[in-house]
Amino acid sequence: MSYQLLVILSFVLFVIGMIGVAMRRNIIIVLISLELMLNAVNILFVSASKYMHTLDGQMFVIMVITIAAAETAIALALVVKVFKTVGMVKIDDLKKLKW
Amino acid sequence: MHFDLNYSAILPQIIIGVTLFISATIDAFSSARKWPVGIITLFGIGAGISSAVYLWGSNIVSFSQMVSLDEFSLLLFITVMIAGFITVLVSLKYVDDMEPDGGHFYLLLLSSLLGMMFLVSATNLIVIVLGLELMSLSIYPLVGFTRDRQISLEGAMKYLILGAIATAFLLYGIALIYSVLGTTNLYTIARILSTAQHMTGNLVMMAGVAFILIGFSFKVALVPFHAWTPDAYQGAPAPITGFMAAAVKAASFGAIIKVVIIVLQSFHVPVAEALWWLSAVTMFTGNIIAVMQKNVKRMLAYSSIAHAGYVVVGLVSGTAFGMSSAVFYLLSYTFTITGSFAIITYLEKNDGTGSELSDFSGLAKEHPILSLIMAVFMLSLAGIPPTAGFMAKLYVFSAAIKSGYIGLAIFGILTSVISLYYYLRIVYAMYFEESEGRTDTPVPAGIAAGVFIALWGVIQLGILPSDIMNFAMQSIQSLIH
Amino acid sequence: MQNYNLINIAIYAVIIIGFAVITVLLSALVGPKAKSNEKLSPYECGVEPVGNARFSFPVKYYVIALMFLIFDVEVVFMYPWAIIVRALGAFGMYEMGVFIFIVLVGFVYAWKKGAFEWE
Numbered sequence: 179m180s181y182q183l184l185v186i187l188s189f190v191l192f193v194i195g196m197i198g199v200a201m202r203r204n205i206i207i208v209l210i211s212l213e214l215m216l217n218a219v220n221i222l223f224v225s226a227s228k229y230m231h232t233l234d235g236q237m238f239v240i241m242v243i244t245i246a247a248a249e250t251a252i253a254l255a256l257v258v259k260v261f262k263t264v265g266m267v268k269i270d271d272l273k274k275l276k277w
Numbered sequence: 278m279h280f281d282l283n284y285s286a287i288l289p290q291i292i293i294g295v296t297l298f299i300s301a302t303i304d305a306f307s308s309a310r311k312w313p314v315g316i317i318t319l320f321g322i323g324a325g326i327s328s329a330v331y332l333w334g335s336n337i338v339s340f341s342q343m344v345s346l347d348e349f350s351l352l353l354f355i356t357v358m359i360a361g362f363i364t365v366l367v368s369l370k371y372v373d374d375m376e377p378d379g380g381h382f383y384l385l386l387l388s389s390l391l392g393m394m395f396l397v398s399a400t401n402l403i404v405i406v407l408g409l410e411l412m413s414l415s416i417y418p419l420v421g422f423t424r425d426r427q428i429s430l431e432g433a434m435k436y437l438i439l440g441a442i443a444t445a446f447l448l449y450g451i452a453l454i455y456s457v458l459g460t461t462n463l464y465t466i467a468r469i470l471s472t473a474q475h476m477t478g479n480l481v482m483m484a485g486v487a488f489i490l491i492g493f494s495f496k497v498a499l500v501p502f503h504a505w506t507p508d509a510y511q512g513a514p515a516p517i518t519g520f521m522a523a524a525v526k527a528a529s530f531g532a533i534i535k536v537v538i539i540v541l542q543s544f545h546v547p548v549a550e551a552l553w554w555l556s557a558v559t560m561f562t563g564n565i566i567a568v569m570q571k572n573v574k575r576m577l578a579y580s581s582i583a584h585a586g587y588v589v590v591g592l593v594s595g596t597a598f599g600m601s602s603a604v605f606y607l608l609s610y611t612f613t614i615t616g617s618f619a620i621i622t623y624l625e626k627n628d629g630t631g632s633e634l635s636d637f638s639g640l641a642k643e644h645p646i647l648s649l650i651m652a653v654f655m656l657s658l659a660g661i662p663p664t665a666g667f668m669a670k671l672y673v674f675s676a677a678i679k680s681g682y683i684g685l686a687i688f689g690i691l692t693s694v695i696s697l698y699y700y701l702r703i704v705y706a707m708y709f710e711e712s713e714g715r716t717d718t719p720v721p722a723g724i725a726a727g728v729f730i731a732l733w734g735v736i737q738l739g740i741l742p743s744d745i746m747n748f749a750m751q752s753i754q755s756l757i758h
Numbered sequence: 759m760q761n762y763n764l765i766n767i768a769i770y771a772v773i774i775i776g777f778a779v780i781t782v783l784l785s786a787l788v789g790p791k792a793k794s795n796e797k798l799s800p801y802e803c804g805v806e807p808v809g810n811a812r813f814s815f816p817v818k819y820y821v822i823a824l825m826f827l828i829f830d831v832e833v834v835f836m837y838p839w840a841i842i843v844r845a846l847g848a849f850g851m852y853e854m855g856v857f858i859f860i861v862l863v864g865f866v867y868a869w870k871k872g873a874f875e876w877e
Contacts, residue, residue, distance in 0.1 A: 185456065188452075192445075192449055195445070196442075199438070199442060205434070205438075208438060209438075212438070212441045212442065212445060215442075215445035215449070216444075216445055216448065218449065219445065219448040219449050219452050222449070222452040222453070222455075222456060223452050223455065225456075226452065226455050226456035226459070229456070230455075230456075230459035232459050232460070234455070234459075234460070234461065235452075235455060237838070238403050238452075238455075238461070240834050240835060240838070241403060241406075241407060242448060243831060243834055244831050244832075244834065244835075245406070245407070245410045245444070247827055247828065247830075247831040248410070248414050248828070248831075249410070249414060249437075249441055249444070250827065251824045251827050251828050252414055252417055252418060252437065253437055253438075253441070254820060254823075254824055255418070255820075255824060256417070256418075256421055256430065256433055256434055256437060257434075258817055258820050259421065259430055260430050260431075260434055262817070263425065263427050263430060280849065298863055301863060301864075301867045302863070302866075302867075304867070305866065305867050305870035305871065306870065381871075384867075
């Protein structure tokens with residue numbers, strides 16, 4: 179695989195994740211799309227690390243994985259709480275606050 | 278094997294981290310009332326502030342050039358720790374009232390402080406992201422701290438999703454820059470960029486810078502990336518709203534200033550133009566929408582968006598004076614907004630209401646001193662002398678005029694005239710409207726102490742700003758060297 | 759390696775996607791259909807399915823899963839460390855000790871706060 183293709187792959191994944199965040203209404207799907215965006219970052223880091231012959235990129239991937247896990251944990255904890263009080267996990271149900 | 282480890286480079290962080298451990302242990306093994314945890318936290322933050330003052334003047338880069346301890350990071354350490362100190366003081370009674378077994382409030386506050394400190398002392402883009410995430414991930418649960426309040430959870434959820442998008446953007450921008458230059462160290466990037474002229478038109482590089490800018494704009498809530506701000510600010514418990522407006526904003530701006538000074542000055546992209554538009558739109562939108570608000574927390578949320586725009590005016594000018602005026606602005610805003618939210622904390626009731634404009638009516642009759650102080654804070658936010666807000670705006674706009682951005686300065690002054698309307702409406706409500714019968718509780722000692730510290734800061738920065746401005750200048754110089 | 763032509767990739771992708779679509783379509787069109795009640799019910803290891811699959815789980819499962827997620831990811835940092843632990847010497851052991859202590863404080867905190875209580 180050439181480096182350019184990996185860069186394109188990561189960009190496409192990032193855009194798919196972005197579309198998912200923007201379009202989907204279910205919070206869980208939105209979180210999955212966010213994970214997709216972060217993993218696009220990981221692909222870019224790893225391939226750039228290979229291309230540049232520096233190990234930093236692979237180190238950063240570990241950091242990004244940790245960030246993603248922590249983010250998911252807090253998001254899921256909040257989703258559970260929202261589910262308990264609101265009873266739904268659709269974004270459209272979160273509309274008490276506006277303007 | 279040789280290790281580049283100089284622990285004094287992270288001494289303030291170590292103090293906050295150790296405090297976090299001690300507080301966690303005490304919280305885990307203590308009974309229902311959690312104010313002792315808060316007291317320990319206060320002592321820890323106090324020790325952190327003293328260590329930062331003690332270390333003033335040192336310049337250490339360590340941990341494989343991942344973090345640096347210079348006057349810039351120290352000044353921002355002090356800013357965010359003052360915000361944390363006032364917030365903890367204000368919350369001592371609030372936490373026990375709101376949530377049984379709510380000791381995690383202080384722990385999350387400490388860990389977000391830790392994240393902010395790594396954020397402003399980072400010299401590597403990855404450490405910036407780690408600090409930013411530690412800060413944000415601790416703030417999300419704090420926004421949803423009052424678990425049974427639906428708006429609180431809603432604000433937290435929206436903040437989390439948009440914050441996570443911002444992080445993804447920031448990370449992708451960093452990865453793009455890494456894929457071009459093979460490094461994420463700020464100083465190395467600056468060195469490569471200043472020698473390699475062919476990078477100027479590099480599309481991937483431009484995209485990377487743009488992504489990073491977007492990510493940061495989300496975090497400091499510049500229009501059009503501000504959508505989460507009013508919801509999160511209104512939903513959050515009042516002390517946390519103050520903390521977010523003061524410390525989160527100051528720390529994120531610290532990182533932006535650092536990146537702009539070190540990296541973007543040697544990279545010829547139209548960053549100043551982009552910031553020009555962002556700041557103009559932000560000042561306008563924030564102030565206009567704030568006029569329409571009935572809820573004071575939400576009004577101050579939009580006002581905080583507008584204030585982010587004023588800070589960016591300092592960045593646009595691009596000179597050392599402009600950058601220092603931005604730092605000064607952050608410090609003055611920290612005092613003013615934490616003080617204002619201390620008073621709102623006193624008014625907020627257990628079910629989350631009590632921050633409507635009508636809840637302020639007639640406050641002056643029952644609490645003349647508190648109302649007077651609130652009026653001073655509002656005047657400071659509006660930028661009326663002799664308060665900190667006036668000096669901050671004066672510095673920022675004069676920096677813009679010196680750099681030739683006269684239009685932006687005039688626009689900023691016009692928008693702050695608009696802002697006068699809604700700040701004075703609170704003062705009007707307190708002094709000239711009849712109260713609707715308020716249950717009169719005495720002001721808790723913690724809130725009184727927090728309000729007085731904030732008031733001292735506002736007056737000090739308003740009357741004798743030159744010393745603090747000198748410190749801000751020194752801090753910016755320490756970055757440029 | 760570098761001479762990969764994008765058009766080759768595109769042709770390859772079209773063939774793969776086309777193959778997948780055609781197989782699915784073909785089996786749907788010409789395959790025999792026996793729509794009995796047994797066939798349409800979800801397969802659950804041969805046992806009769808009990809209730810709806812989409813019921814909500816008790817929250818305690820989520821809490822345990824979150825705890826697992828956090829402490830699971832911490833291990834990621836130990837892999838690179840394990841590779842060079844000999845070269846690092848005593849310093850490496852000490853640093854990992856600090857790291858594990860930090861995780862341990864979190865663990866004890868979660869424990870005392872009752873995150874692992876099942877009932």
